[in-house]
Amino acid sequence: MNSIFAKNRWWLARLxxxxxxxxxxxxxxxxIVRLVPGDAAIxxxxxQASAEQLEAIRDQLGLNEPxxxxxxxxxxxxxxxxxxxxTTSGQSVFSDVISRVPQTLELxxxxxxxxxxxxxxxxxxxxxxPRSPIAAIARGYSRAAGALPDFCxxxxxxxxxxxxxxxxxxPLGRLDARMTSAPSITNFxxxxxxxxGDGALIASxxxxxxxxxxxxxxxxxxxxxKQLIPGLEEQVDAPATRFRIASGGSSFMMVVSVFRxxxxxxxxxxxxxxxxxxxxxxxxxxxxxxxxxGQYAVNAVSTSDYQAMQGVLIVIVxxxxxxxxVVDLLTLILDSRRRVGAASA
Amino acid sequence: xxxxxxxxxxPVPRTRRRALRGAPKRxxxxxxxxxxxxxxxxxxxAAVGPFLVPFNPVDIVGVxxxxxGAEHWFGTDQNGMDVFSRVVAAARTNLLVAAIAAxxxxxxxxxxxxxxxxxxxxxxxxxFLARSLARAVEILDAVPAIIIGLVLVSLFGPSVxxxxxxxxxxxxxxxxxxxxxxxxxxxxxxxxxxxxxxxAREINVMFTTVLPNSIRPSxxxxxxxxxxxxxxxxxxxxxxxGLPPPTPEWGTMIATGAADALNYRWWGAAFPTIALIxxxxxxxxxxxxxxxxxx
Numbered sequence: 001m002n003s004i005f006a007k008n009r010w011w012l013a014r015l016x017x018x019x020x021x022x023x024x025x026x027x028x029x030x031x032i033v034r035l036v037p038g039d040a041a042i043x044x045x046x047x048q049a050s051a052e053q054l055e056a057i058r059d060q061l062g063l064n065e066p067x068x069x070x071x072x073x074x075x076x077x078x079x080x081x082x083x084x085x086x087t088t089s090g091q092s093v094f095s096d097v098i099s100r101v102p103q104t105l106e107l108x109x110x111x112x113x114x115x116x117x118x119x120x121x122x123x124x125x126x127x128x129x130p131r132s133p134i135a136a137i138a139r140g141y142s143r144a145a146g147a148l149p150d151f152c153x154x155x156x157x158x159x160x161x162x163x164x165x166x167x168x169x170x171p172l173g174r175l176d177a178r179m180t181s182a183p184s185i186t187n188f189x190x191x192x193x194x195x196x197g198d199g200a201l202i203a204s205x206x207x208x209x210x211x212x213x214x215x216x217x218x219x220x221x222x223x224x225x226k227q228l229i230p231g232l233e234e235q236v237d238a239p240a241t242r243f244r245i246a247s248g249g250s251s252f253m254m255v256v257s258v259f260r261x262x263x264x265x266x267x268x269x270x271x272x273x274x275x276x277x278x279x280x281x282x283x284x285x286x287x288x289x290x291x292x293x294g295q296y297a298v299n300a301v302s303t304s305d306y307q308a309m310q311g312v313l314i315v316i317v318x319x320x321x322x323x324x325x326v327v328d329l330l331t332l333i334l335d336s337r338r339r340v341g342a343a344s345a
Numbered sequence: 346x347x348x349x350x351x352x353x354x355x356p357v358p359r360t361r362r363r364a365l366r367g368a369p370k371r372x373x374x375x376x377x378x379x380x381x382x383x384x385x386x387x388x389x390x391a392a393v394g395p396f397l398v399p400f401n402p403v404d405i406v407g408v409x410x411x412x413x414g415a416e417h418w419f420g421t422d423q424n425g426m427d428v429f430s431r432v433v434a435a436a437r438t439n440l441l442v443a444a445i446a447a448x449x450x451x452x453x454x455x456x457x458x459x460x461x462x463x464x465x466x467x468x469x470x471x472x473f474l475a476r477s478l479a480r481a482v483e484i485l486d487a488v489p490a491i492i493i494g495l496v497l498v499s500l501f502g503p504s505v506x507x508x509x510x511x512x513x514x515x516x517x518x519x520x521x522x523x524x525x526x527x528x529x530x531x532x533x534x535x536x537x538x539x540x541x542x543x544x545a546r547e548i549n550v551m552f553t554t555v556l557p558n559s560i561r562p563s564x565x566x567x568x569x570x571x572x573x574x575x576x577x578x579x580x581x582x583x584x585x586x587g588l589p590p591p592t593p594e595w596g597t598m599i600a601t602g603a604a605d606a607l608n609y610r611w612w613g614a615a616f617p618t619i620a621l622i623x624x625x626x627x628x629x630x631x632x633x634x635x636x637x638x639x640x
Contacts, residue, residue, distance in 0.1 A: 021484055024477075036500045146569055147629040148622070149576040151583055155599055155606075155618045163611045170607060272487075279489030283580055287603065297492065298584055301499040309496050313488075320487045 011329055018325050023075075025317050030074050033310055034067070083311035088303045093311035096296065101319060102187040103292035107281045110190070110209070111216035112270060118217055119224035120259075126225075127232040128255065142229055145222035150280040153215035154287050161211060169208055171288040176204045189291075212284040219280065220273055227269040231262035264334050271327030275320050380634040383627035391436040400427035402434035403591040410605060413612050420612040422598070423605045426591065432616045435593035439624070442505060442588075443574035446512030450570060451563050454517050457482070458524025458563070459556050463532060465525075479525065486518035490577045491584070498586040508581065508588065512574045520563045520570060527559035534558075568632025572625045579621055595621045 005012065049057070058064050065073070077083070083093035126138035161168035174189055175181055181189065182196035193205040235241060235258045244254050278293075285294030293312060300308035400406045400417075409425040411417055419428035457478065464475035485493075494511045501507045531537065532555060540554040541547075581587045582596020583603075590597055595617040602613025 021480065024481070025484055028481075032497075033500065143633060144626075144629070146572055147626040149579070149625060151580055151599075152618050152622050155603060155614050158603065158606055159611045159615055159618075163606050163609050166609075172607075275487050275489050279491035282489065282491050282495075283584065286584060297495055301495050301584075301586060304499065306500070309499065313492060313496050316492050317484070317488050320489070321484070324487060 010332055014325065014328055014332070018321055021321055022314075022318055026075060026078055026314060027071065029310060029313055030071055033306060034070075036306075078314070083314070084307035086300070086308045086311075087305045088299065088308070093308050094315075096308065097293065097311045097315045099187060100291065100293045100296050101315065103189055103290070104278065104281050104285065104294060105319070106188045106190055107209075107212065107216075107284065107290065107292065108274065108277045111213050111220065111281070112274065112277055114213055115217035115221040115224060116270065119221040119228055122221070123225050123228040123232055124255070124259075126229050127236060138225065139229070142222050142225035145226050148219045148222070150216050150219035151283045151287060153219055154212060154284055157211040157215050158287070168211055169204075171211070173289045174205055174208050174291065175201065179204055208288070208290075212288045212290065216277065216280050216284060220277060223273055224266060224270060228262060228266050231265050232258055235261045264331055267327060267331055267334070271324060274323050274327075278316065278320065377634055381631045383623070384631040387436065387440070387624055387627050390433065391440045394433040395437055398427075398430035398433050400430040402426065402430040402593045406430075410608075410610055410613075412610070419616045420610075422601055422613045423610075424591075424601075428598075428602075428612060428616055431593040431598060432595070432620050435595050435598065435617065436620065436624070438588065438592060438594050439575055439578060439621075442509055443512065443571055443578055446509045446574045446578075447516065447567060447571040449509065450513040450516040450574075451520050451567055453513060454520025454563055455524050455556065455560050457517070458521040459528055459551055459559065461521065462525040462528025462559070463551050463555060465529065482518045482521055482525075485514070486522065490515035490573070491580055494577055494581045495584060495586055498581060503586055503589050505588065508578060511581070512577055515577055516570045516573055520566060523562035523566055524559055527562055528555055531555055531559050565636055568628050568635070572628045572632075575621070575625055575628070 063070070081094050083097070085091070086093045086096055089096055122134070122138040122141065125132065126135040126142070129135055158168070158171050162171060169176065179201060182192045182198065182201060185192050185195055190205060190209065193202055196202075238261065240261065241254060241258060244257060249257075281292070282294030282297060284290065285292040286298045289295070293316065297309065297312045299305075300312065395402070403426070405425040406427050407417055407421045407425050409421060409423050411421045413420040413428075417427050417429065419432060422428055422431070461475045461478045461482075464471050465479070466472060467475065493515055497511045497514070498507055501510075536558075537550060537554055540550050545554065578587065579594075579596030579599070582594045582598075583600045585597075585600060587597045588594045590601075598617040599614050599621075602610075602615070602617065605613045
């Protein structure tokens with residue numbers, strides 16, 4: 001166990017799994033798209049092309065080649081990040097998709113951050129002040145995990161704050177219609193807006209994001225609390241806590257130490273939650289007209305743009321797997337017992 | 346919670362100890378049957394509701410976009426269909442499709458979980474396939490359900506069969522993972538060896554000895570699966586790839602209503618949204634009560 005490889009095996013093995021998973025997933029996507037009933041050439045031309053034209057399109061798409069050759073070409077193109085040309089925008093699918101990933105990711109991360117803050121505060125109230133009314137509310141709320149669909153909350157938010165109270169802006173974009181968006185530096189729209197330093201622009205961007213982020217964090221905070229509350233409860237009663245109390249540590253110290261020990265489990269949950277959050281962001285984007293992957297995917301679907309859908313699917317999976325990798329590595333760093341071969345070492 | 350150790354004479358001061366103990370533990374009595382009433386009423390509504398509604402849910406029966414009133418209790422949508430009749434009629438569609446999908450994904454998840462779990466440690470191709478299956482399920486679980494649904498429904502067309510298929514696929518991963526974990530725990534137990542020594546064939550060991558002892562988690566997760574299926578089904582409808590209109594379906598109705606909400610007409614979207622939340626909450630309530638009894 002002295003070689004460098006053996007020492008670092010736990011994260012090297014995890015890292016190597018990512019391209020393998022993506023490769024397998026790409027093959028699955030390839031076959032699913034080819035499983036679609038009907039002739040792709042006829043679908044693309046909506047049945048209005050002559051036999052020669054159809055033959056030409058089949059040639060162009062490589063549909064006349066044997067399946068294994070098609071698969072090879074498909075995988076080779078993926079390696080070159082060539083996902084084909086979107087039939088609606090006429091641009092490369094890869095650049096279309098990759099330029100929209102930051103928008104979706106930003107929305108997702110902001111929602112996760114707000115959800116994490118809400119979940120931490122409420123869980124702390126539930127565990128450290130167990131007899132307060134807030135604790136009862138927090139426990140009830142944590143049981144609502146899965147019973148508050150994010151897109152229902154989004155609609156309710158629009159109905160209350162836009163339709164009835166008329167305080168929120170129309171759910172039709174990231175900014176007021178007469179404003180132009182900030183110059184793109186990082187491709188993350190909110191970050192770019194903040195960097196522009198334009199007060200009116202920032203205010204408008206924030207007011208457009210309040211409702212979708214609130215809807216998402218209200219929907220997903222209970223999932224975190226469901227994990228955090230039992231974790232905190234267990235740690236509050238753990239020997240380490242009693243040691244701190246016995247040795248006269250301050251209650252602040254105790255709370256910090258309890259949270260630190262409850263953290264790894266919550267990290268795993270928030271990592272697996274990110275997949276659902278991205279799904280939620282996709283719905284929010286088309287509900288509030290925020291652009292991003294969600295609106296792109298919905299547009300691709302409504303125009304039967306198969307190349308674009310295929311690209312969206314592969315890129316989203318890549319993003320999700322990458323996030324999982326980061327979460328896994330973080331957990332491994334925090335908790336060395338989970339590492340491969342740790343038991344024998 | 347491990348309150349046992351705290352109650353014995355531990356060095357923790359009494360006052361602190363009380364603060365540390367967490368919420369008071371309730372004594373678990375018998376099943377609180379009244380918590381099943383909402384879910385029961387919902388099933389009843391899905392069964393008989395479509396026969397009792399005042400208007401045909403797929404007909405244009407009045408002036409478009411009327412606010413709720415004496416004739417149209419929930420108003421009319423932008424096509425002039427009666428919102429109340431549609432919300433009630435959609436209960437059957439939404440619940441039935443989701444229920445079939447939840448049962449399908451549980452059954453399929455059990456089969457995949459048992460076969461995968463039992464062959465996990467096998468040598469050669471069998472073990473390799475089983476381990477690949479586990480990885481594949483993990484990847485499937487990682488992909489947002491909405492994205493899978495969007496792509497599959499748009500590829501294969503928005504029919505009831507496709508939507509059920511999509512819902513089965515998106516909830517399959519969780520169910521089979523739960524069963525697989527349990528199978529991995531159970532397969533080394535002595536009763537499995539006993540069955541083998543008694544001469545049972547491997548396939549019988551798999552399905553009559555291991556399976557009944559490892560399906561409990563997937564049953565416990567059934568209500569969550571059902572709820573998720575309802576939500577994903579409605580979300581797909583909202584994104585425009587649900588059951589084709591004019592079939593009454595909550596998600597599609599919410600989408601139509603949301604377009605109308607831009608003109609400050611709230612009723613088209615509000616009622617199906619409320620119906621959806623009430624449905625999902627009732628199922629979660631019944632499910633958590635079923636689970637609570639065991640612990």
